[in-house]
Amino acid sequence: MRPRPALAAVVAAAVLAVLAGCGTADPSASLPAGTKEGGDLVYATDREPTCLDPHNSGDMPQTYIARQYLDSLVSMKADGTVVPWLAQSWHVSKDGRTYDFDLKKGVEFTDGEPLDADAVVANFEQIMDPDTQSSTDLLYLSPYFEKATAVSEHTVRVTLKRSYSPLLTVLSQAFFGIESPKAMARGLEANCAAPVGTGPFKVAEWKRNQEVVLVRNDDYDSAPADAKHQGPAYLEKVTWRFLKDNTARFGALQSGKAQAIFNLPPESVPAASADSRIDTDDFVHSGVPFALDFNTDSPQLSDVRVRRAIVHAADAPGIVESAYGGVFPYEGNALSSGTPDYDENYHEPFPYDPDKAAALLDEAGWTGRDADGYRTKDGKTLTLRLPYNSDPGETPPADLTIFQNFQAMEKRAGIKVELQPKDAASMTAIKQDPTGYDVKGGYWNSPTPGVMYIKFSQETLDIDNGQNVARDFDDELDRTLVQAAGTTDPEKQQQLYSKAQGILTSQAWHLPLYPVQTRLATRSDQVRDIWIEPSEGEPVLHDAYLIRDGA
Amino acid sequence: MTAETAIAPSGPRPALLARLRASLGGRIALRILSALVLLWAVATIVFFLQHLVPGDPALAILGGASANPPPETVAAVRAQYGFDQPLLAQYADFLGGLVRGDLGSSYTMKEPVARIIAEQIVPTLQLTGASLAIAWAIAIGSTLLTAARPGLAARIGSGLEVVLAALPHFWLGVVLLVVFAVTLHWLPVVDDGPAGLVLPALTLGVPLGGFLAQVTRDEFDAASRQPFVLSALSRGTRPRDVRWRHVLRHAALPGIALSGWGLGSLISGAVVVEVIFSRQGIGQVLVTAVTSQDLPLVIGVTFVVALVYVIANILTDLAAVAVDPRLRTSIGGAS
Numbered sequence: 001m002r003p004r005p006a007l008a009a010v011v012a013a014a015v016l017a018v019l020a021g022c023g024t025a026d027p028s029a030s031l032p033a034g035t036k037e038g039g040d041l042v043y044a045t046d047r048e049p050t051c052l053d054p055h056n057s058g059d060m061p062q063t064y065i066a067r068q069y070l071d072s073l074v075s076m077k078a079d080g081t082v083v084p085w086l087a088q089s090w091h092v093s094k095d096g097r098t099y100d101f102d103l104k105k106g107v108e109f110t111d112g113e114p115l116d117a118d119a120v121v122a123n124f125e126q127i128m129d130p131d132t133q134s135s136t137d138l139l140y141l142s143p144y145f146e147k148a149t150a151v152s153e154h155t156v157r158v159t160l161k162r163s164y165s166p167l168l169t170v171l172s173q174a175f176f177g178i179e180s181p182k183a184m185a186r187g188l189e190a191n192c193a194a195p196v197g198t199g200p201f202k203v204a205e206w207k208r209n210q211e212v213v214l215v216r217n218d219d220y221d222s223a224p225a226d227a228k229h230q231g232p233a234y235l236e237k238v239t240w241r242f243l244k245d246n247t248a249r250f251g252a253l254q255s256g257k258a259q260a261i262f263n264l265p266p267e268s269v270p271a272a273s274a275d276s277r278i279d280t281d282d283f284v285h286s287g288v289p290f291a292l293d294f295n296t297d298s299p300q301l302s303d304v305r306v307r308r309a310i311v312h313a314a315d316a317p318g319i320v321e322s323a324y325g326g327v328f329p330y331e332g333n334a335l336s337s338g339t340p341d342y343d344e345n346y347h348e349p350f351p352y353d354p355d356k357a358a359a360l361l362d363e364a365g366w367t368g369r370d371a372d373g374y375r376t377k378d379g380k381t382l383t384l385r386l387p388y389n390s391d392p393g394e395t396p397p398a399d400l401t402i403f404q405n406f407q408a409m410e411k412r413a414g415i416k417v418e419l420q421p422k423d424a425a426s427m428t429a430i431k432q433d434p435t436g437y438d439v440k441g442g443y444w445n446s447p448t449p450g451v452m453y454i455k456f457s458q459e460t461l462d463i464d465n466g467q468n469v470a471r472d473f474d475d476e477l478d479r480t481l482v483q484a485a486g487t488t489d490p491e492k493q494q495q496l497y498s499k500a501q502g503i504l505t506s507q508a509w510h511l512p513l514y515p516v517q518t519r520l521a522t523r524s525d526q527v528r529d530i531w532i533e534p535s536e537g538e539p540v541l542h543d544a545y546l547i548r549d550g551a
Numbered sequence: 552m553t554a555e556t557a558i559a560p561s562g563p564r565p566a567l568l569a570r571l572r573a574s575l576g577g578r579i580a581l582r583i584l585s586a587l588v589l590l591w592a593v594a595t596i597v598f599f600l601q602h603l604v605p606g607d608p609a610l611a612i613l614g615g616a617s618a619n620p621p622p623e624t625v626a627a628v629r630a631q632y633g634f635d636q637p638l639l640a641q642y643a644d645f646l647g648g649l650v651r652g653d654l655g656s657s658y659t660m661k662e663p664v665a666r667i668i669a670e671q672i673v674p675t676l677q678l679t680g681a682s683l684a685i686a687w688a689i690a691i692g693s694t695l696l697t698a699a700r701p702g703l704a705a706r707i708g709s710g711l712e713v714v715l716a717a718l719p720h721f722w723l724g725v726v727l728l729v730v731f732a733v734t735l736h737w738l739p740v741v742d743d744g745p746a747g748l749v750l751p752a753l754t755l756g757v758p759l760g761g762f763l764a765q766v767t768r769d770e771f772d773a774a775s776r777q778p779f780v781l782s783a784l785s786r787g788t789r790p791r792d793v794r795w796r797h798v799l800r801h802a803a804l805p806g807i808a809l810s811g812w813g814l815g816s817l818i819s820g821a822v823v824v825e826v827i828f829s830r831q832g833i834g835q836v837l838v839t840a841v842t843s844q845d846l847p848l849v850i851g852v853t854f855v856v857a858l859v860y861v862i863a864n865i866l867t868d869l870a871a872v873a874v875d876p877r878l879r880t881s882i883g884g885a886s
Contacts, residue, residue, distance in 0.1 A: 050659050057613070130624045133613050189661045208660065208670060210831040243741060243829045247725055251733035251740040391842060425844035428610040 036545035040237040041527060043541065044249050045262035047393055048242040051192035052203060052212065054175045055127050058136020060445065060536070063174040064262065064518075065240055067538035068214055069110075070177025070197035073101055073120070074168055075224035076447055076535040080340040082168040083225035086115060086178055086198065087156075096163030096488060103154040107222045109180035110202040115222075117150035122181035124148035124158070131188065139454055139467060140170045144485075163486045165493065166448035169340075172535040173447065198222055200233040200542040214238040223542060228529060234545035244393055253278065253521055259546070260530055262539065264521040266327040266398055272521050279524040283532040284515045286339035287446035288455055289331040290399070291512040292386070292406065293469035297434045300382055307508040308350055309360035310384075313413035314406060315352035320514045323401035328514040334452060334504040336515035338534075341449045341497035349505040357413045366414070375414035383416040384438040387430055390421035399441065402513060434471055442469060443516050447535040449497045453481040456504060470509035477503045586861040593857045594850055598645060601846050608634055611844040612658040645850075654854070655847035659839070664851035667836060672855060675832040678824065679817040681748055682755035683810060689715070689760025690767045690806060695794060698771040698802075709768060715761025720820045724754040724827040741829050751828045755820045759813050763806045771802035803874055811867040815860055 047061040054062040073087040087101040107115040144164040183196035194203040201214035220232040243249040246265035252258040317330040332348040368376035407417040430436035458473035484496035518537035571577030609628040654664035697708025732740040822834035840848035
């Protein structure tokens with residue numbers, strides 16, 4: 001036995017391994033002054049997608065990054081109008097069931113495949129294919145989509161089962177980015193690791209838990225009509241880093257290691273405002289705000305009086321103010337205020353009113369009291385289970401504070417709220433199990449008020465995929481929303497969607513709290529022209545450029 | 552554990568064992584065999600434990616926080632991965648895969664487990680290696696400077712060690728990050744190079760160093776009262792050399808034995824550090840895999856950690872022999 005050489009070898013190997021890494025270069029070094037061209041940008045975000053192809057699954061981190069390498073058929077502007085992108089024009093049939101898209105000519109995917117009608121058809125086929133394991137895309141399309149066909153080389157026809165007026169805004173999301181048919185044919189694994197689009201960047205490498213490296217598509221010439229410039233991106237390379245830890249993410253920005261960060265931590269807002277080099281950009285998501293959904297299958301919550309009492313007792317604006325320190329506004333409506341056809345009459349439908357809450361609970365028969373002072377009925381304590389994902393990436397500390405505030409407020413009204421931290425797998429199981437929860441937090445970002453149908457209709461309840469969290473529906477609400485999706489008359493739509501918000505409010509299926517936001521913080525002394533597009537709040541890096549000395 | 556106690560006294564096996572133990576090759580073979588049994592046990596336990604956890608592996612595959620797959624999709628996945636098979640059949644399939652060296656494909660990352668681990672293990676080993684080096688530097692430095700000395704020095708030294716050993720990783724990590732990276736700019740917040748390793752390694756190494764120093768100090772105190780110290784001193788050896796050459800050798804042994812355990816604790820500590828400093832690594836992968844019930848990945852990582860543990864224990868044995876040659880004859884039977 002000769003232990004010494006063995007040990008020496010181990011030590012030497014360890015030292016070599018440690019030294020093997022290399023430093024990161026200053027992004028703007030060695031570039032001529034006064035040019036927008038070139039350079040590497042470090043963009044740091046909190047959550048890592050599980051798959052880079054947004055057709056699979058359908059979680060927000062996927063769209064944020066997919067926007068950089070996938071183009072969509074159309075793009076949506078802040079006022080809700082839709083402008084050309086890969087489709088340079090389109091024609092909708094009178095009955096609203098046929099959409100003909102004329103594609104831009106001469107566009108190529110970064111693997112050399114041409115963008116033609118067949119390629120777009122292949123995308124719709126991939127989205128609808130169960131093997132793709134899509135959830136978000138599928139929920140938008142499956143109630144309406146019939147088929148996509150190639151009418152000519154550059155014309156795609158999408159045929160719907162019934163008219164669906166939000167279709168264009170839906171398709172503007174990066175969730176519906178158009179991918180190369182050849183790349184999609186490689187199968188889920190390869191396509192998740194490196195999807196191929198026509199976008200301004202392409203995926204070069206994905207180091208799990210660390211970063212995705214994006215490099216410029218030098219041939220890019222298919223920016224959306226609302227882009228700040230046409231032609232290739234200025235940046236040569238984007239390092240899309242995952243910095244889960246709030247201190248590290250903000251620290252990376254402060255120290256100039258990152259030029260832009262996503263989700264500026266609420267606790268860092270004062271430091272960011274005090275720093276003249278840091279600019280912030282907030283985008284309020286449209287769709288359904290973060291809310292506590294009430295499971296109407298649980299006996300105590302099947303009574304609308306109890307649900308209303310919970311809302312009256314909660315003091316929702318106070319809960320949000322206390323947890324988010326004024327950084328996030330309060331949102332009391334079923335729709336976030338940025339959503340088209342939002343009706344401000346429903347801003348705070350059931351204001352804080354403990355007396356009213358008490359009266360409603362008395363009326364509902366919860367008149368007894370147990371030893372701890374909680375209300376009882378037939379000897380049963382009024383208890384609500386509130387399970388949540390214990391991963392701080394999924395339930396940020398401020399959301400946990402919201403749950404605790406809710407618990408404290410409901411206790412005053414004699415309602416017991418049990419907070420139940422769970423792992424991700426148990427949460428997924430609970431989604432599928434109507435007996436597993438009474439109250440659950442959640443949101444649905446969407447560019448269309450039609451999202452109310454996904455969250456609260458009989459159809460989504462019947463699909464039984466856990467999206468109708470309240471597990472209830474209302475015939476009139478369903479009819480109203482289907483009518484709204486069936487008309488293209490803006491005035492009529494506004495009327496119908498207002499009516500839907502009224503019905504939703506009266507049902508008190510949920511307690512809306514705050515609108516979800518995309519919050520960017522950038523180093524204004526290092527980078528310019530990162531903008532946030534409005535369909536899903538995706539940051540757009542195609543127009544961004546680094547500032548050089550003398551520029 | 553010693554193998555002798557577990558084997559019946561009669562029959563041919565003790566003789567075989569004895570023969571194996573007599574040669575170095577035999578001892579290594581025994582070690583590998585016991586490692587294989589350990590790995591099989593680890594895989595089996597993890598396999599069945601994961602199946603006891605409520606939840607559906609098909610949902611893990613279709614996972615993601617926002618996933619709401621329709622029932623047909625769930626059914627398709629169940630059939631594709633064989634979740635509709637009886638548990639024992641799944642277990643047999645799984646063992647078959649392991650024997651062929653196939654760790655399967657991750658449910659959530661949709662990539663071969665072996666590839667994921669190969670990508671993630673190196674940064675974690677760098678981190679744990681550097682941490683262990685820091686821990687030993689602290690332990691040896693503190694012991695040589697302050698142990699078995701009269702007066703205040705020893706008390707300050709041992710008091711400091713208690714404080715260091717008690718520092719929680721997540722707290723120390725954030726403090727180091729804020730002070731040295733964000734405020735002073737001495738070190739990068741995030742960096743894959745050697746500079747980026749300093750703060751994470753300190754976060755893990757400092758508390759372990761405090762702990763190792765405590766153990767080393769006790770042994771150092773005891774050894775410095777041994778007669779050989781007196782005889783060395785009386786031969787005219789300088790006190791500094793006696794402490795360094797003779798006493799420290801004795802004092803280091805329990806610390807070396809504990810380093811194998813320490814490596815295990817470093818890997819679990821790496822979970823916290825990898826998140827704070829956003830390092831690539833096996834710790835983060837394991838956490839994600841467990842919470843999303845990514846069975847192949849959980850088993851793969853557990854497997855590799857167990858393997859690292861076995862190797863670490865062999866290495867600590869070798870290190871102990873290097874420090875104390877008297878142990879040379881008993882290696883393999885000691886742990």
